[in-house]
Amino acid sequence: MIERDEVLRIAALARLELSPEELERMTADLSEILDYVNQLARVEGEARAAAATEGTPLREDRVVPSRWTAELLEAAPAREGPLAKVPRVVE
Amino acid sequence: MKARLDRGETTAVELVTRTLDAIEQAEAGERGLHAFLSLRRELALAEAEAADWERAEGIELGPLAGIPIAVKDIIAVADGPTTAGSRILEGFVSPYDAGAILRLKHAGAIIVGKTNLDEFAMGSSTENSAFGPTRNPHALDRVPGGSSGGSAAAVAAGYVPGALGTDTGGSIRQPAALCGVVGMKPTYGRVSRYGVVAFASSLDQVGPFARSVEDCALLLSAISGHDPQDSTSARRPVPDYAHGLDRSLRGLRVGVPWEYFPEGLDREVRAACERGLERLRRAGAQVRDVSLPHTAEGIAAYYVVATAEASSNLARYDGVRYGYRAPDARDILEMYVQTRHRGFGPEVRRRIMLGTYVLSAGYYDAYYRKGCQVRDLIAEDFQRAFADVHCLLTPTTPTPAFKIGEKADDPLAMYLADVFTVAVNLGGLPGISVPAGFASGLPLGVQLIGPRWSEERLLNVAWHLEESSEARDRARVKIAVPEEVAEAAEVAEVAEVSEVGRRRGAGGRERSGRGRAPGRGGQRRGRPRSQPTAPSGEPSASPARGDRRRGGAGSRSPAGDGGAAREGSSDAAGAQSARRKRGGRRRGGRPPRGDRT
Numbered sequence: 001m002i003e004r005d006e007v008l009r010i011a012a013l014a015r016l017e018l019s020p021e022e023l024e025r026m027t028a029d030l031s032e033i034l035d036y037v038n039q040l041a042r043v044e045g046e047a048r049a050a051a052a053t054e055g056t057p058l059r060e061d062r063v064v065p066s067r068w069t070a071e072l073l074e075a076a077p078a079r080e081g082p083l084a085k086v087p088r089v090v091e
Numbered sequence: 092m093k094a095r096l097d098r099g100e101t102t103a104v105e106l107v108t109r110t111l112d113a114i115e116q117a118e119a120g121e122r123g124l125h126a127f128l129s130l131r132r133e134l135a136l137a138e139a140e141a142a143d144w145e146r147a148e149g150i151e152l153g154p155l156a157g158i159p160i161a162v163k164d165i166i167a168v169a170d171g172p173t174t175a176g177s178r179i180l181e182g183f184v185s186p187y188d189a190g191a192i193l194r195l196k197h198a199g200a201i202i203v204g205k206t207n208l209d210e211f212a213m214g215s216s217t218e219n220s221a222f223g224p225t226r227n228p229h230a231l232d233r234v235p236g237g238s239s240g241g242s243a244a245a246v247a248a249g250y251v252p253g254a255l256g257t258d259t260g261g262s263i264r265q266p267a268a269l270c271g272v273v274g275m276k277p278t279y280g281r282v283s284r285y286g287v288v289a290f291a292s293s294l295d296q297v298g299p300f301a302r303s304v305e306d307c308a309l310l311l312s313a314i315s316g317h318d319p320q321d322s323t324s325a326r327r328p329v330p331d332y333a334h335g336l337d338r339s340l341r342g343l344r345v346g347v348p349w350e351y352f353p354e355g356l357d358r359e360v361r362a363a364c365e366r367g368l369e370r371l372r373r374a375g376a377q378v379r380d381v382s383l384p385h386t387a388e389g390i391a392a393y394y395v396v397a398t399a400e401a402s403s404n405l406a407r408y409d410g411v412r413y414g415y416r417a418p419d420a421r422d423i424l425e426m427y428v429q430t431r432h433r434g435f436g437p438e439v440r441r442r443i444m445l446g447t448y449v450l451s452a453g454y455y456d457a458y459y460r461k462g463c464q465v466r467d468l469i470a471e472d473f474q475r476a477f478a479d480v481h482c483l484l485t486p487t488t489p490t491p492a493f494k495i496g497e498k499a500d501d502p503l504a505m506y507l508a509d510v511f512t513v514a515v516n517l518g519g520l521p522g523i524s525v526p527a528g529f530a531s532g533l534p535l536g537v538q539l540i541g542p543r544w545s546e547e548r549l550l551n552v553a554w555h556l557e558e559s560s561e562a563r564d565r566a567r568v569k570i571a572v573p574e575e576v577a578e579a580a581e582v583a584e585v586a587e588v589s590e591v592g593r594r595r596g597a598g599g600r601e602r603s604g605r606g607r608a609p610g611r612g613g614q615r616r617g618r619p620r621s622q623p624t625a626p627s628g629e630p631s632a633s634p635a636r637g638d639r640r641r642g643g644a645g646s647r648s649p650a651g652d653g654g655a656a657r658e659g660s661s662d663a664a665g666a667q668s669a670r671r672k673r674g675g676r677r678r679g680g681r682p683p684r685g686d687r688t
Contacts, residue, residue: 007444014402014447015409015424016440017432029441030448032503037391037449040461047467059322071186077416084411089423 002030096146096157103139103146103157107201110159111135114204114250124226124235126245128164129172130204135159138201155313156199161245161254164205165212166297167286168192175288176210176220176238179434180414189286190318191255191297198313203251206241210436211405212262212290214238215508218499219438226495227270229533233492236266236508239300243270246300247534253310254300259290260393261487261512263298264524268487268536271526273307273553274300278543279519280325281311283318291400292323294393294516304525304554308332311546330547336554341375343552346480350386351511359530360486367484367527367537367556374555379480383472386514388465390506393513395449395462402446408434441502470518473542482552483540485511487524491533511538521546525553 007027011018018026066072076084095101111132117123142157162168165175167185169192174180188196195202209219217225217240225240227233228248235244239256243266246254256263258276267274275298282297289295299310315329347368352361368378410416410430417433420426435443449458476483489510498505515522520543524536537556541549 002448006448010444010448010451013451014443015406015427015431016435016443017428026441026444029502030444033394033441033445033506034448036503036506037395037458040388040391040395040465041457043385043388043461043465043468045468046464047471057322059319068186072412075183075186075413077410077414086411087420087423087426 002027002034103142103201104136106157107135107139107159107203110203110251114245117248117250122231124228124231124244124248125223126206126225126235126241126248126250127161127204128174128176128207128220128222128241131168131171131202134170135201135203138196142199142201153197153199153313154309155195158200158253159203159251160195160200160310161204161206161242161251162192162195162202163208163212163239163242163254163256165208165257165288165290166192166255167288168202168205172205173288174205174222175212176208176222177434177436177439178221178415179408179430180288181221183414185286187286189297190283190320190324191314192286194283194314194316195255200253200313204245206239206245206254206256208241208256209238209262210439211288211401212238212257212259212295213401213438213442215261215265215505216493216495216498217241217266218495219436221436224495227492227533229271230492232494233533234269234495234497236269236488236492238262238266239274240266240270242300243267243272243274246270246272246302252302253306255297255310255314256300257287257290257295257297258512258516259294259296260397260516261509263300264487264512264515264522264536264538265509267300267524268526268538269492269534271529271534271536272300272302273304273523273525273557274298274536275307275311275523275546275549276515276521277311277315277546278325278521279516280323281315281327281521281544281546283316283321283324285318285320285324289400289404291397292404293400294397296516304523304550304557305333305336307523307553308336308550311550325544327544332546332550335547336551338551339375340371340552340555343371343376343482344480345371345376345378345552346381346476346483347378348381348383348386348476348483348485350383351485356486357490357530359491360489360535363527363530363535364484364486364537367525370556371484371552376552376555378484381476381480381483383469383476383514385465385468385472389469389514389517390510392462392465392469393509393517394445394506395458396466396517398442398446399450399459399462400446402443402450405435405439405443410434438502466517469514473514473518473520473540477542481541482545482549485538485540487511487536487538491530491535515540519543521549523549523553525556527556 004023004027007023007030073079073082078085096103111130114127114130118125118127139157145152146156164173167173167187167189169185169188171185173183173185192202207217207220207222207225209217210221213219214237216234217237218234225235225244227235228244234240239262242254242256245251247270256274258264263274263276276296277298279296284295284297287295287297297314299307299314301307301310312329312332317326318324372378408414408431409427415430415434417426417429420429448454488508520540522538522540524538527535527537529535539549539552
């Protein structure tokens with residue numbers, strides 16, 4: 001079960017907007033899904049080791065030239081010179 | 092198909108042209124499937140022309156040279172759209188090829204189009220695509236499964252002999268089962284995820300669809316291997332997966348986890364599994380009961396882990412760097428919110444919300460941490476089972492394909508369609524779905540699951556499980572390619588990844604016909620697997636597979652640039668002779684129908 005206010009709080013965290021109808025629907029859907037997911041609480045015990053992954057291999061952190069800078073920048077909806085442009089951030 | 096190319100009976104250009112024409116005609120008709128979101132006609136033809144020229148020049152060709160392949164539109168293919176089935180990526184043009192695509196191109200495959208999918212691979216029916224659902228070729232009022240439904244449908248309909256998909260919780264295996272084709276989710280780390288739009292990074296994996304286990308193995312060999320751009324891709328050698336598929340199963344122990352056969356399981360689904368087990372017994376395998384005690388909690392753990400990762404991965408769609416941006420926002424926060432509101436569909440928003448919730452303060456321990464613990468317990472269940480047996484056999488799906496719209500308003504019911512597939516992703520294991528007959532005209536699949544890196548064994552077992560070629564041919568009769576498109580049927584005919592899958596004496600099932608070209612495996616292994624680049628200053632190297640950067644040194648198209656790339660006269664002659672052959676064969680009678688009756 002999840003309350004409407006909680007759904008609104010989560011939506012704000014996720015940067016999503018919900019119309020009043022969408023809020024109703026989302027609250028009902030999430031309640032149903034969370035009721036189902038709550039069966040996890042029944043599970044006891046822990047695996048001996050984190051069996052699911054073989055660990056995350058890391059790669060050396062070094063600077064390499066990017067091959068795609070120009071193309072990637074082209075994909076931005078708005079640009080100014082070599083920068084992606086956004087609406088006003090501070091008043 | 093490869094043999095016909097080798098003998099000069101057809102050309103890659105002809106094959107690709109015919110494939111694209113057939114897809115366009117079939118899809119434009121009333122019985123179109125909406126399997127594709129975009130076709131790559133120009134680029135594909137340029138690549139095909141280059142492949143023909145290489146063949147004419149006697150340049151060593153990749154194992155998939157000239158073979159048309161479809162790719163799920165969540166995997167980046169350079170210079171074309173990658174929408175991930177979402178409005179938020181509408182208009183985005185991929186600047187580069189994904190790791191798996193580089194390898195596919197290096198093997199010579201020609202990507203003809205990008206296939207439909209549930210938005211961001213979130214769904215089990217392809218109904219969540221922002222661009223409309225795909226229909227099941229076996230029954231147009233039913234879903235093809237999802238999320239890689241377009242790829243599964245394209246292969247089942249005979250548009251292409253093979254396709255790539257991605258599988259985060261069953262998104263290759265489930266649609267493969269519902270469309271009656273082979274689909275494999277490899278071990279996590281087998282195939283590079285570079286250039287694949289991320290859904291749940293610890294679960295996502297790229298894999299092949301094909302109409303036979305052997306073609307599936309060929310495709311897997313082509314796309315597997317380490318990629319420096321994906322640190323989770325494994326540094327393990329890539330075997331020739333198509334080699335030795337007919338090995339005997341003597342000594343093999345197959346486990347049947349009773350939790351995957353609950354009371355009330357669809358009778359036909361159960362019967363399909365029993366038929367499969369009988370086949371394996373006849374091939375020399377022993378069958379044992381095993382238990383995977385945490386099966387019931389699989390879906391719950393999966394939807395916690397997957398949505399948590401998705402909420403984080405999808406935070407990048409903010410309207411700043413690519414894709415859609417909501418116009419007229421007054422400030423940056425409004426822009427984020429409106430862009431995401433208009434760009435994401437309902438299921439994606441639902442999952443972002445769920446993921447944000449399970450990661451948020453106060454709920455993290457109860458949901459996300461618990462979900463990860465259960466995930467580890469599930470992985471441990473598998474480890475325990477694999478101490479006793481070599482692989483497991485289960486149904487792929489609880490039911491055959493359901494009706495379009497049937498589960499659209501019930502997200503939880505849709506989630507439960509993945510009940511037999513999610514655990515494989517949670518454990519990072521390989522799994523394959525193999526066609527296993529029909530229930531009321533709808534295909535069924537059985538799933539094989541193995542320990543990490545057991546792809547060779549799984550493919551070997553899958554080969555023995557596979558229906559006879561006769562059964563596959565019967566299946567194909569049902570396929571919904573419009574009758575007026577005679578050419579389409581012809582494509583289905585020629586469109587086998589290879590001629591390899593015909594001769595199968597050793598398995599006890601005679602498959603007559605064309606044998607395997609000797610030494611092909613060795614040739615494939617001998618080819619360098621690194622990123623393909625044309626040796627500089629050597630115009631005789633593949634012009635199409637050189638440096639593909641816009642305006643780069645290499646030419647993408649030996650024809651499209653007015654011949655500028657042709658420095659030697661010989662390659663122009665090669666292209667001409669290719670054209671002659673094409674002209675000569677155009678409408679020049681159907682290809683031999685071989686062993687198909």
